[in-house]
Amino acid sequence: MTGLAQAKSGAAGAGRFLPPPPLFLLQPILRRVVRRVAQLHPNLFDRLGPHCNARFVIDAAELPFVLLLVPDPENLIFRAVSRRGEPESDARIRGRFFDLLGLVDGAEDGDALFFSRELEITGNTEAVVCLRNALDDVEGSIAEDVAGLFGAPGRAILAALRRAGNRRGKSR
Amino acid sequence: MRPELICPAGTPAALRTAVDAGADAVYCGFKNATNARNFPGLNFTPEELAQGVQYAHARGAKVLLAVNSFPTAGRFDLWRDAVDTGARLGVDAVIVADIGVAAYVAERHPGLRLHLSVQAAASSPEAIRYYVREFGVRRVVLPRILTVAEIRQVKKEIPCEIETFIFGNHGLMVEGRCSLTNYVTGLSTNMDGVCSPAAQVHYDKEPDGCVATRLGDFTIDRFGPDEQAGYPTICKGRYHVPARDDAYYAFEEPVSLNLAELLPQLIEAGVEAFKIEGRQRSRAYVRQVVGNFRKAVDQVLAGEAPELADLVALTEGQKQTVGAFGSKKWR
Structure with missing residues (x-):
């Protein structure tokens, strides 16, 4: 079953507090990230089954853009998209940045986030369940894999994000 | 007696997490209709199970294979294959609900340990003795409808081990019969x-x-x-x-079972194994719940008061109960 629910009210529209970044600068980084994850964890796609062609929109509430993910090993897509031009999707996952980071870091339980209404999912629930299970079966931490791509600065940023996430977890 | 801690594994990563967190045994199923958590993206291929068995055995943990759904006419090959594959890969027991599957295990794999799933809904000494007598069942997973006092009494009247749920989904329908x-x-x-x-x-x-x-x-x-x-x-x-x-x-409330406070009474009642529900849950859940119950069980066995961590954030509806284990008037 899935863990999903709605992001709590404070998260709505939080993206407007950050200035929109130049998305074209993000795209090559995101492409590199998703290719690296696919290279390190090719078995991840097996658990997606028929949903590897699904279009997922991932909405971290604090960011001024959303992420589009198509986990097709033959044609991987992971890019930032303006909120104004959000593409059509099969499923949409919305939550706070640190909760989403915790999920890919293997530190958070999706069902618990659903029970507490910290996550919202709409669209194809089965595709989201497959994605959740595929990511959860990745040994170690995808977040660490990604951070490792950028060497010491990447690992330092991840460590800082984890500390911030822990502080937030303790305070809620 | 040292009760076993039986822990959920929906994926190979969850299996390794459970073993590392202190599981005495993990339970898991194949990616098909032969088990009662046939969810998309979940469960094991035979190759993954082989690796899981190797990982668990190398660390002194057991692997129990859930083949605990009910085959329908014309589909029995799938269940037979699951049992045969599990036996070939060296699982330590199969957990079954259907009497046809139980008979198959008893006849074809007499050396393979047989556990009766909660899905069989066997809660009376008469029902349990039937499965022991006919199929050589070694352990029964009790439905979540008995008080500790009733479990103690059942234990005196049956010639097999008892496993009870201690954490997770709290389903009180007649298990294995819900339509x-x-x-x-x-x-x-x-x-x-x-x-x-x-x-x-x-x-x-x-x-x-x-x-x-x-x-x-x-x-x-x-x-x-x-x-x-x-x-x-x-x-x-x-x-x-x-x-x-x-x-x-109208039926049940969204609430999870948590028997941490009843661990001493359950051990005293003669329960041989404690089961944590949640094959559909994440590694984070497995790590936290298994780790906490490992510590609590060990503390009880050492004669200490268990430190009961707050697991309510992981529970359904953010609520927990001891359910019928405490009283028939639980709701």
């Missing part, structure tokens, strides 16, 4: 291994911030903006009925 999902979706919890198939679950966000949960064509709950949520199962849904003004939980 609610089948009625609504055409798929069976018991024969297809899928309760509330995700393909038929829909969350509809409404303009007022509420979220309606639908299973197939039926709305089964509607959560207000600040309400805790539960699983999208019919038994945990809220319904309007003529006798009530407001929608209410």
Whole structure:
């Protein structure tokens, strides 16, 4: 079953507090990230089954853009998209940045986030369940894999994000 | 007696997490209808199970294979293959519910340990003795409907081990007999291994911030903006009925079982194994719940008062109960 629910009210529209970044600068980084994850964890796609062609929109509430993910090993897509031009999707996952980071870091339980209404999912629930299970079966931490791509600065940023996430977890 | 801690493994990564967190045994199933958690993206291929068995055995843990759904006519090969594959890969026991599957294990794999799944709903000494006598069942997983006092009494009257759930989903339907999902979706919890198939679950966000949960064509709950949520199962849904003004939980409430406080009584009653539910849950859940219960069980066995960590954040509806284990009047 899935863990999903709605992001709590404070998260709505939080993206407007950050200035929109130049998305074209993000795209090559995101492409590199998703290719690296696919290279390190090719078995991840097996658990997606028929949903590897699904279009997922991932909405971290604090960011001024959303992420589009198509986990097709033959044609991987992971890019930032303006909120104004959000593409059509099969499923949409919305939550706070640190909760989403915790999920890919293997530190958070999706069902618990659903029970507490910290996550919202709409669209194809089965595709989201497959994605959740595929990511959860990745040994170690995808977040660490990604951070490792950028060497010491990447690992330092991840460590800082984890500390911030822990502080937030303790305070809620 | 040192009771075993039996822990869920929905994926190979969860299996390794459970073993590393202190599981005495993990239970898991294949990626098909032969087990009662046949969810998309979950479970094991034979190759993954082989690696899991190797990992667990190298660290002194056992692997129990759930083959605990009910085969329908013409599909028995799937269950037979699951049992044969599990035996070939060296699993330590198979957990079965169906008497045909139990008979197959007893006849073809007499050396393979047989556990009776909660899905068999065997809760009386007479029923349990039948399975022991006919199929050589070594352990029964009791339905979550007995008090500790009743478990103690049952234990005196049966010639096999007892396993009880101690944490996780709190399903009090007659286990293995629930047809609610089948009625609504055409798929069976018991024969297809899928309760509330995700393909038929829909969350509809409404303009007022509420979220309606639908299973197939039926709305089964509607959560207000600040309400805790539960699983999208019919038994945990809220319904309007003529006798009530407001929608209410007609079957069960979204609440999880947590028997941490009853561990000393359960050990004293003779329970040989404690089961943690949650093959559909994440590695984070497995790590936290298994780690906490490992510590608590060890403390009880050492004669100490168990430190009971707060696991409520992981529970359905953010609520927990000792359910019928404490009293028949639990609800």
